[in-house]
Amino acid sequence: MKKSDKHNTYSNIAVFKDYSLLPFNYSQFHNKELIVNLFGDYLIVQNGTVDRIINRTLNKYNDNDIYTDLISNNFITKETVPINLNVLATRYRTKKGLLNYFTGLHIVVPTLRCNQACIYCQVSHVSSDDCSYDIDFRTIDNVLDIIFKSNNPSITIEFQGGEPLLAFDKIKYVVGRSKEYIKNDLPKVTFVICTNLTLLNDEMLNYIKENNILISTSLDGPKIVHNKNRIFTKNYSYKSTVEKIIKCQKVLGQDRVSALMTTTGYSLNYWKEIIDEYISLGFHEIFLRSINPYGFALKNCNENLYSVDDFIDFYKKALDYIIEYNQKGNYFVEVYAKIILSKILTPFSNGFVDLQSPAGLINSVAVYNYNGNVYPSDEARMLAEMGDDYFLLGNVNRDNYYDIFYGSKSKEIANTWANECLNGCVDCAFQTYCGADPVRNYSTQKDMYGFRPTSSFCKKNKMIIEYLLELIESDKKIELIFNSWVAN
Amino acid sequence: MSNITNGIAYNLENSVIVKTIDMDSNIVFCGKEENRIIRPFVIDGKTTYGYLCNYPLEDTPLKTFPYFVTKSIENYNTGDILLIDKSGYIKTLYQKESKHNYIFFTEYCNHNCIMCSQPATNSENFKAQLDINKGIISLLPKEEMVLGITGGEPTLFWKDFNEYIALLQNNCPEILLHILTNGRTFYDYEKVLDFAKLNVNNIVLAIPVHSDYFEIHDRIVNSSNAFYDTIQGLYYLAKHNIRIEIRFVILKINYHRMVKFARFLYKYLPFVEHVAFMGLEPIGNAQNELNNIWISPDLYMDELEESIEYLNSLKMNASIYNLPLCCIPDSIIGNYRKSISEWKNIYLDECENCINKCDCGGFFSSAKNLEHKYLKPIKRS
Numbered sequence: 001m002k003k004s005d006k007h008n009t010y011s012n013i014a015v016f017k018d019y020s021l022l023p024f025n026y027s028q029f030h031n032k033e034l035i036v037n038l039f040g041d042y043l044i045v046q047n048g049t050v051d052r053i054i055n056r057t058l059n060k061y062n063d064n065d066i067y068t069d070l071i072s073n074n075f076i077t078k079e080t081v082p083i084n085l086n087v088l089a090t091r092y093r094t095k096k097g098l099l100n101y102f103t104g105l106h107i108v109v110p111t112l113r114c115n116q117a118c119i120y121c122q123v124s125h126v127s128s129d130d131c132s133y134d135i136d137f138r139t140i141d142n143v144l145d146i147i148f149k150s151n152n153p154s155i156t157i158e159f160q161g162g163e164p165l166l167a168f169d170k171i172k173y174v175v176g177r178s179k180e181y182i183k184n185d186l187p188k189v190t191f192v193i194c195t196n197l198t199l200l201n202d203e204m205l206n207y208i209k210e211n212n213i214l215i216s217t218s219l220d221g222p223k224i225v226h227n228k229n230r231i232f233t234k235n236y237s238y239k240s241t242v243e244k245i246i247k248c249q250k251v252l253g254q255d256r257v258s259a260l261m262t263t264t265g266y267s268l269n270y271w272k273e274i275i276d277e278y279i280s281l282g283f284h285e286i287f288l289r290s291i292n293p294y295g296f297a298l299k300n301c302n303e304n305l306y307s308v309d310d311f312i313d314f315y316k317k318a319l320d321y322i323i324e325y326n327q328k329g330n331y332f333v334e335v336y337a338k339i340i341l342s343k344i345l346t347p348f349s350n351g352f353v354d355l356q357s358p359a360g361l362i363n364s365v366a367v368y369n370y371n372g373n374v375y376p377s378d379e380a381r382m383l384a385e386m387g388d389d390y391f392l393l394g395n396v397n398r399d400n401y402y403d404i405f406y407g408s409k410s411k412e413i414a415n416t417w418a419n420e421c422l423n424g425c426v427d428c429a430f431q432t433y434c435g436a437d438p439v440r441n442y443s444t445q446k447d448m449y450g451f452r453p454t455s456s457f458c459k460k461n462k463m464i465i466e467y468l469l470e471l472i473e474s475d476k477k478i479e480l481i482f483n484s485w486v487a488n
Numbered sequence: 489m490s491n492i493t494n495g496i497a498y499n500l501e502n503s504v505i506v507k508t509i510d511m512d513s514n515i516v517f518c519g520k521e522e523n524r525i526i527r528p529f530v531i532d533g534k535t536t537y538g539y540l541c542n543y544p545l546e547d548t549p550l551k552t553f554p555y556f557v558t559k560s561i562e563n564y565n566t567g568d569i570l571l572i573d574k575s576g577y578i579k580t581l582y583q584k585e586s587k588h589n590y591i592f593f594t595e596y597c598n599h600n601c602i603m604c605s606q607p608a609t610n611s612e613n614f615k616a617q618l619d620i621n622k623g624i625i626s627l628l629p630k631e632e633m634v635l636g637i638t639g640g641e642p643t644l645f646w647k648d649f650n651e652y653i654a655l656l657q658n659n660c661p662e663i664l665l666h667i668l669t670n671g672r673t674f675y676d677y678e679k680v681l682d683f684a685k686l687n688v689n690n691i692v693l694a695i696p697v698h699s700d701y702f703e704i705h706d707r708i709v710n711s712s713n714a715f716y717d718t719i720q721g722l723y724y725l726a727k728h729n730i731r732i733e734i735r736f737v738i739l740k741i742n743y744h745r746m747v748k749f750a751r752f753l754y755k756y757l758p759f760v761e762h763v764a765f766m767g768l769e770p771i772g773n774a775q776n777e778l779n780n781i782w783i784s785p786d787l788y789m790d791e792l793e794e795s796i797e798y799l800n801s802l803k804m805n806a807s808i809y810n811l812p813l814c815c816i817p818d819s820i821i822g823n824y825r826k827s828i829s830e831w832k833n834i835y836l837d838e839c840e841n842c843i844n845k846c847d848c849g850g851f852f853s854s855a856k857n858l859e860h861k862y863l864k865p866i867k868r869s
Contacts, residue, residue, distance in 0.1 A: 041755055068745075072700045072752060083716045090723055091756065346802075347755045476794070483801035 018056060019076040022088075026050045027429035034469070039091045040343050040432035041073050044473065095432070097349035098356060098364055101152035102405075105353060105360075107160050107367040107378055108143060108174060110135050111167035112385070116196055116237065118218075118230045120262055120291050126162070134167050135370040140174055142396035143368045148181040149401050158192040158216075160367075160378060165199040168207075175211050192216050196230070197244035198237070205251055215248050217241060219259040219281075221267060221274030228266050245281060254282055262289050263314065265306045271318035279325070279332060287335035288318055290460065308456050312463045323471070326481045333485045340465055342486040343433045344472070345479075353377070355435035355461070359417040362393075362410055372396040374404050376413060379439045391439060413438055416448040424452025430465045491580040491831055495558035498545070499538075500574040504531050504554065505581065505623035506538060507569045525561050526550075529570070532623060540564055540578075569627045571620060581624055588829040589635050591621055593642035593649065599670050599709040601696075603737060603774040603781050605854075608640055618648055625659050632662040643673035650682055657687050664690050666733075671695035672714065674721030684728040692761070693725065694733040699742045700752030708742065719756070726759040733762040740783040743791055750795035754802050763799065765792060766827075767810035771854035785815045786862030796820040812839075813848035814864040828852060838865050 026035045033050050036042045045066060052058045053076065060067045070076045074088060082088060112126050112133035126133050135143075147155065157178065159171055171193065178189055191213040208215065219241060220226040226238040248257045259281075261267075261274060278286045290311045322334050339352040353360025354377075361376035368374055372395045375381040380391035391413070394404035404410075419425035419436040428434070440457050441450030452458045472479045506529035527540040531554065538554035542561045545551045556572050564570065567584030582589050594617060597608040628635070635656075643649050656663060671693065674680050695718065699705045702715035725732055734757060736742075736749060746765075753763055767785060770778060792808070797819060799806040808816060809827035816824050826849040833850040842848070842865035851860075 039755070068701045068703075069748070071702070072748065083713075084719060087719055087723055087756070347758055480797060480801040483798070487801065487803040 018060070019058075019071075019078055020080050020082075021054065022074050022077055022082065024075050025427060025429045025431055029429075029466075029469070034429050035075060036429050036432060037073060037075055038088070038432070039074075039095050039347065042344070042429075042469070043069055043073060043075070091347060094347055095349050098351060099358070102150045103362065103364055103366050104150070104152040104154055104351070105156050105158065105365040106143075106147045106150075107158045107365065107381075108135070108140075109160050109162065109368065109370045109381070110164050110170040110174070112162040112370055113166045114161055114163040114196075115166065115198060116163070116230055120229065120264055133162065133370055135170055135372075137170075137173060139370075139372040139397055140170065140177070142372065144174065144177055144181065146368075146374075146396055146401050146404065147366075148178075148187070150187075153187050154190070155187045156190045156192060158194060160194050162370075163196055163199065164193050165195050165197075165204060168204055172207065175213070190214065194218075196237075196241060197248070198240045200244050200248070205248070209252055215252065215257045217245060217248075217257070217259050218262070219245065219277070220261050220264070221270055222277045225264075225267050225270050225274060229262065229264050242281070249282060258285075259283060260287055260289065262291055263311065264291060265310075268306060268310060268314045271314055272321055275318060275321055275325075275332075284331060285333040285335050285338075286322075288315055289336070290315075308459045308463070311460065312467075315464065316467055319467070319471075323478060323481060326484075327477065331484065336464070337468060337482075338485045340433055340461075340468055341482045344465075344468065345483060346486050354437065357417070357419040357431075357435050358414075359436045359438060361413055361417060361439065362405060363417075366393075366405075368396060372398075374399075376410070377439050379443070383439070383443055390442060413448065416441070416450075422449065422452070424455075424458065428452075428462075430462060433465050434461050491563075491583075493558050493560045493563065493578045494576055495556055495578060496544075496576055497554075497556050497572060497574045499552065499554045500556075500572065503571060503573045504538075505569065505571055505620065505627065506531050507627040508540065508564055508566055510566050527561060527564055530627075532626070538572075540570075567629065569624055581620070582628065584629075586830065587634065588831075589633075590638045591624060591635060592617070593621065593637055593639045593652070594644060595640040596644050597639060597641040597670075598644060598672060599641065599711050599714065601709050601773065602707070602741075602777050603739060603768055603772075605769045605772040605774060606640075607773045614645060614648075618645075618652070621652065622655070625656055628656075628660050628663070630660055630662070632664070633660075634664045634666055637665055637667040639668070641670055641673075642667060643669050643679075646673065646679060646682075650686070653686055653691070657690065661687075662690075664692070666692050666694060668694050670709065670714070671718045671721045671725075674725050675717040677724050680721070680724040680728060680730075683725075684730065688728070688730050692731045692733050694735055694764075695722065696735040696737065697722075697749075697753075697757075698736055698739070699745055700749045701745060704742050704745065708737075708739065722757060722760075726757075732757075732760040733764060734760050735764050735766060737766045737768060738783070738785075738788055738792070739768060739781040741781060743783055743788040746788065746791040747794045747798065750798050754799065754804060758804070760804075762805045762807065764807045764809050764825075765795065766808075769810065769852045769854060770858060771852065775854070782858065784859065784862060785811055789815060789817060793817045793820055796823050810849065810852065812851060812860075812863065813844050814842070814866070815862050825849070836860060836863065838863060841865065841867050843867070 022037065024035050024037045026033055029044060031047060033045050033047055034042060035045060035050060049066065053070065058067060071078065113130060147157065157174065164171060175191055182189065191211065193213055194216045197217045218230065220229045223238040230237045245257060245259065267274060275286060319334055319337060322332055325332050339350060339355055342348065342350045351364065353365045356364065365377055366374060367378050367381045369381055373384065374393045374396060375384060375391050376393060383391060393409050394407060416422065416438045417436050419431055419434060422436060425431055437457055438448035442448045444456065445451055472482060508527050508529045525542050529538050529540060530536065531538055539545065539550055540556050540558065540561055542557065542559060544557055545555055556578060558578060565584055568580060569582035571579040571581055594614050595608045595612045596610060596614065600607065653665065697705060697718060698708045705715040706712050722732060734753060738746065768774060768782060770782060774781060796806050806823050807825045808823050809825055813824060826847065828849040832853050834853045834856060835845060835850040839845055839850065844866055
């Protein structure tokens with residue numbers, strides 16, 4: 001490294017002089033400096049400190065507090081090889097714990113058919129009577145053979161669509177056959193149906209209860225927002241969904257039903273009403289999701305496209321409102337904040353597949369389409385539905401496990417799935433709190449590597465992470481609330 | 489338990505370990521005078537009997553049995569295990585009614601903590617101590633109970649220690665052992681593997697970590713590399729799911745990093761099942777170092793509150809030991825434990841009318857002469 005390089009990542013290459021450097025990244029943070037170590041522990045220090053750390057002008061006696069903080073938090077070490085290297089290795093391993101096992105989340109698409117026509121649909125719905133878009137039994141058998149090759153002791157099989165309830169016989173077949181793979185209670189298998197609930201009848205509900213299946217539905221907020229986003233005959237979408245949510249909560253239990261919201265341009269003004277809607281339905285969390293630039297979302301540009309700044313404005317107002325609600329003694333979580341906070345505030349790894357490094361693609365999630373095609377994520381499948389099969393890993397009826405998950409496409413994706421190795425991420429202070437998303441890069445920037453300065457993914461995450469750090473630093477009581485969100 | 493009473497031993501040739509038994513279940517000659525008390529005991533778990541009494545038995549049929557005359561006979565209850573020495577003293581080894589029973593394993597130690605309440609003299613006969621401890625095992629009740637193992641550093645004689653714990657668990661399968669150790673032994677992974685072969689579900693290792701910064705911890709325990717060795721040992725123990733309690737004694741030289749310690753604990757040692765923040769017992773080494781280590785509790789309550797609130801919010805199990813109740817802020821009162829052993833706690837004069845006295849652990853008797861300006865007794869109206 002030349003002396004003039006303005007590179008802001010430092011590794012342990014310096015010669016020992018009182019102390020050696022351990023890997024950390026830094027960034028300016030409101031007239032101070034934010035430094036983050038390999039495990040996501042951060043310190044906020046006076047301006048100029050980073051320079052003094054690396055130039056060895058920091059002194060144990062004159063700068064005792066910062067010196068001891070840096071040693072204790074493993075930013076620097078007294079030895080050339082840290083005496084506690086095993087401890088550091090364990091902490092790093094714990095942070096990357098998601099890599100302990102192969103894929104745990106397996107998304108199965110029993111049908112592409114749907115009875116709704118949502119303005120942001122990411123899968124390009126087909127009408128509800130075209131059976132050529134249903135999975136067949138032979139394909140299911142092959143999908144299950146591949147799913148249960150994973151060594152993960154805990155497997156989740158999630159049914160996506162289309163509307164999976166339109167192919168309920170296929171769901172029953174998957175659930176029934178899965179039991180044949182379980183030996184001595186392993187793996188533990190969790191089933192989730194992602195459904196708009198409108199077609200749910202008592203017979204289905206009984207089956208869902210008997211088989212301990214989780215329900216994940218879509219609720220965009222109060223009637224005015226939900227019906228605008230999720231088009232259904234005669235505007236009954238909201239009424240029908242809410243009635244069914246309440247029924248499911250009653251029959252299956254409050255904790256067996258969750259809901260997801262998608263933020264459209266239309267939602268932006270309704271942050272308060274959307275949260276109130278979730279609270280009034282008895283939910284303890286909400287996931288404020290920005291729209292994904294795939295599928296119909298791109299076609300219906302006017303309703304859907306809003307700037308990152310608009311979304312962040314919406315997100316901050318909503319998060320403030322949620323924190324206020326928590327400060328009154330309630331427990332209500334914003335899920336995206338929780339995902340990032342768990343990276344900032346805990347020593348553990350978390351299982352959210354969209355914000356990981358290495359990316360969740362293949363490592364944590366695989367998607368099996370109705371026709372047997374396998375994709376590394378749901379977003380990759382959405383691209384395929386739009387006619388771009390770039391991320392196709394293989395087909396369960398044609399290829400074996402190794403061809404699919406260790407084939408040339410997987411290897412190609414692996415080149416760009418770690419943000420430790422991406423320009424713009426490698427030296428970012430938020431690296432450990434963020435993730436890599438080659439599919440997003442490909443769809444928005446035309447290549448998997450991506451270009452951070454114009455990446456909306458990068459901009460959005462940076463703004464949210466920075467805001468969360470601001471909140472933590474602004475008020476100890478807010479940190480305690482955040483801790484309660486991430487505590488196991 | 490260092491509860492020692494003097495008296496006179498009769499018909500004893502050696503020291504014996506005895507267990508007092510129920511009066512009614514035995515044929516005993518009871519004294520004619522009202523204030524004469526006799527307590528029978530068994531010796532070594534066999535069928536040999538003897539007696540504790542508060543008067544000589546020469547004029548009774550029991551005069552040929554081993555017996556011991558003491559004025560403090562009311563201190564001894566059924567089920568207590570005692571060491572009776574022929575030279576004329578009784579030492580209580582196990583008190584049936586107490587929740588604070590400890591087996592004193594050895595006084596040798598590889599640390600010399602600045603605030604140690606029982607500093608090692610390195611003069612004991614370890615084998616004799618081991619014999620006493622082995623004698624206790626056969627007399628211990630078989631039911632579920634908690635027993636502490638302490639020292640010195642009990643793991644120092646590793647082979648004896650390991651065998652002893654195995655023997656103890658074998659004799660009393662339901663016993664929960666709470667072992668006070670500085671944890672350094674477990675820096676040796678081979679020893680962790682040995683230890684993991686015991687029934688570790690019923691063992692908690694209580695290990696002190698006094699700072700997040702190595703130099704402060706090393707200085708407190710008077711041993712270099714202690715911090716990093718201990719932390720490494722904790723990781724080895726955690727790898728085998730061995731139950732761990734961390735102990736942090738609050739001193740003038742470490743309280744200012746208490747919040748940072750709490751953060752360190754969650755980030756580096758999230759696997760521990762319990763952490764105790766402890767007031768200082770100003771006895772032993774602590775007495776000599778008092779000016780350097782004693783800090784009035786009211787001066788660190790902000791730090792303690794922030795630390796405990798932080799750990800509570802992350803669902804870590806934290807306790808406050810060895811402090812008077814009235815100095816603890818309401819927000820963390822749920823973490824307060826009445827922890828000082830009943831044989832060494834006291835209350836001050838101003839505590840006499842406090843309505844919270846029965847929930848309060850009071851003070852170490854050794855802290856009697858320190859200033860207690862922060863006390864806020866709540867008077868009965």
